Amino acid sequence: xxxxxxxxxxxxxxxxxxxxxxxxxxxxxxxxxxxxxxxxxxxxxxxxxxxxxxxxxxxxxxxxxxxxxxxxxxxxxxxxxxxxxxxxxxxxxxxxxxxxxxxxxxxxxxxxxxxxxxxxxxxxxxxxxxxxxxxxxxxxxxxxxxxxxxxxxxxxxxxxxxxxxxxxxxxxxxxxxxxxxxxxxxxxxxxxxxxxxxxxxxxxxxxx
Amino acid sequence: xxxxxxxxxxxxxxxxxxxxxxxxxxxxxxxxxxxxxxxxxxxxxxxxxxxxxxxxxxxxxxxxxxxxxxxxxxxxxxxxxxxxxxxxxxxxxxxxxxxxxxxxxxxxxxxxxxxxxxxxxxxxxxxxxxxxxxxxxxxxxxxxxxxxxxxxxxxxxxxxxxxxxxxxxxxxxxxxxxxxxxxxxxxxxxxxxxxxxxxxxxxxxxxxxxxxxxxxxxxxxxxxxxxxxxxxxxxxxxxxxxxxxxxxxxxxxxxxxx
Numbered sequence: 001x002x003x004x005x006x007x008x009x010x011x012x013x014x015x016x017x018x019x020x021x022x023x024x025x026x027x028x029x030x031x032x033x034x035x036x037x038x039x040x041x042x043x044x045x046x047x048x049x050x051x052x053x054x055x056x057x058x059x060x061x062x063x064x065x066x067x068x069x070x071x072x073x074x075x076x077x078x079x080x081x082x083x084x085x086x087x088x089x090x091x092x093x094x095x096x097x098x099x100x101x102x103x104x105x106x107x108x109x110x111x112x113x114x115x116x117x118x119x120x121x122x123x124x125x126x127x128x129x130x131x132x133x134x135x136x137x138x139x140x141x142x143x144x145x146x147x148x149x150x151x152x153x154x155x156x157x158x159x160x161x162x163x164x165x166x167x168x169x170x171x172x173x174x175x176x177x178x179x180x181x182x183x184x185x186x187x188x189x190x191x192x193x194x195x196x197x198x199x200x201x202x203x204x205x206x207x208x
Numbered sequence: 209x210x211x212x213x214x215x216x217x218x219x220x221x222x223x224x225x226x227x228x229x230x231x232x233x234x235x236x237x238x239x240x241x242x243x244x245x246x247x248x249x250x251x252x253x254x255x256x257x258x259x260x261x262x263x264x265x266x267x268x269x270x271x272x273x274x275x276x277x278x279x280x281x282x283x284x285x286x287x288x289x290x291x292x293x294x295x296x297x298x299x300x301x302x303x304x305x306x307x308x309x310x311x312x313x314x315x316x317x318x319x320x321x322x323x324x325x326x327x328x329x330x331x332x333x334x335x336x337x338x339x340x341x342x343x344x345x346x347x348x349x350x351x352x353x354x355x356x357x358x359x360x361x362x363x364x365x366x367x368x369x370x371x372x373x374x375x376x377x378x379x380x381x382x383x384x385x386x387x388x389x390x391x392x393x394x395x396x397x398x399x400x401x402x403x404x405x406x407x408x409x410x411x412x413x414x415x416x417x418x419x420x421x422x423x424x425x426x427x428x429x430x431x432x433x434x435x436x437x438x439x440x441x442x443x444x445x446x447x448x449x450x451x452x453x454x455x456x457x458x459x460x461x462x463x464x465x466x
Contacts, residue, residue, distance in 0.1 A: 002449075003447050004447060004449070004450045005443070005444045005447040005450035005451065005454065006450065006454075007246070007444075007454050007457070007458075038436065038439045039436055039439045039440040039442075039443065040436060040440075041440065041443060056443060058440045058443050058444075059440075060436070060437045060440050061247075061437070062246055062247075064440065064443065064444055066443055066444070066446075066447055066450075176460075177457065180453065180456070180457060180460075181453065184449060184450075184452070184453035184456075185449060185450065185453065
């Protein structure tokens with residue numbers, strides 16, 4: 001669960017007048033609404049397994065959302081969003097877009113780190129021979145961190161296929177936009193350190 | 209007589225920019241940072257119609273990838289991240305140096321410069337071996353038009369920029385960031401802070417006599433609403449990873465036909 005922000009293509013459409021209506025409004029026992037008076041942002045908050053999850057709707061031109069949600073909380077937020085739309089006017093298109101972004105966000109979360117590690121291992125195995133030709137240990141030492149980063153990013157190409165996204169997501173975002181989101185938002189730190197370990201084993205231990 | 213329009217800290221208020229360029233006469237535009245973050249397509253529309261050289265130095269609230277794209281698409285649009293530029297205006301060559309961002313000892317992202325970046329620019333200036341006509345930074349040097357607003361003259365500039373001053377020995381040092389319009393002499397140099405462009409403040413710099421005329425273009429606008437929009441951006445800036453992605457995606461939209 002990582003905090004992420006998205007810019008909306010459609011404006012949320014609500015303003016100060018609408019937000020004032022929300023004072024003290026509660027969706028249900030689990031879902032709370034907080035209002036930020038400085039920005040008119042509406043924060044939908046819930047707790048899942050004792051952990052706080054939230055979706056912030058930030059109106060304006062352009063509008064944004066910030067979220068920190070996991071799969072279990074998704075339905076709650078979609079429900080809250082629909083309930084909210086009954087109380088204040090929110091642009092229908094923006095509501096749909098938020099739902100699509102929720103799916104996109106969760107599809108990023110779903111990608112299994114185990115699969116990523118497996119892919120990076122395969123990629124290194126395929127290419128290790130070329131790097132083993134470098135005889136200079138100091139040079140290898142310098143190169144390894146960059147190689148680890150490079151290999152970790154290279155697997156984005158391997159796993160990025162439009163099939164991993166629901167159809168609604170594909171209808172809202174172009175493939176280029178999805179790739180960019182994928183490239184920037186996929187957390188590869190763990191995969192990178194894994195690649196670093198394998199590379200060290202492959203290139204440095206063999207040399208010693 | 210060549211005149212430079214100097215503006216900074218517009219903070220995404222494209223209407224302020226429209227009004228300023230409509231009501232002033234100039235031969236060159238100098239932008240001192242914090243111009244636009246999330247509405248760059250609208251700014252591109254204005255800049256692309258100006259037909260004069262535009263020199264831009266980024267601040268800590270700018271979409272730098274957007275301006276880099278603008279420099280590719282608009283003729284005579286120069287982005288000075290940490291560079292020197294020689295520009296001919298009215299048969300006169302101006303040497304302009306620019307350093308974008310705000311000072312940080314540790315952070316080196318697109319919105320910050322470190323002592324290393326200052327040293328790089330100082331070396332470039334020393335290699336050039338000439339006096340710099342105009343030095344543009346978003347951050348102010350201490351004592352150089354760096355009055356913090358709503359204080360009794362408290363200075364908020366950075367001493368780290370002194371070395372740049374010494375090396376460049378500029379005729380005019382233009383800075384922004386503080387939002388307080390201010391002109392003063394500092395070490396044989398005219399320091400100019402054009403002030404808060406968001407509300408229509410700016411300056412006209414005479415490039416022959418090196419004199420400055422400050423102005424305040426007044427226009428009807430819902431400033432409360434616009435300020436609210438600026439505050440909303442702080443929500444996004446706090447999500448660093450997404451923030452940079454959104455900025456890069458904004459840049460890809462620049463110049464696309466609507």
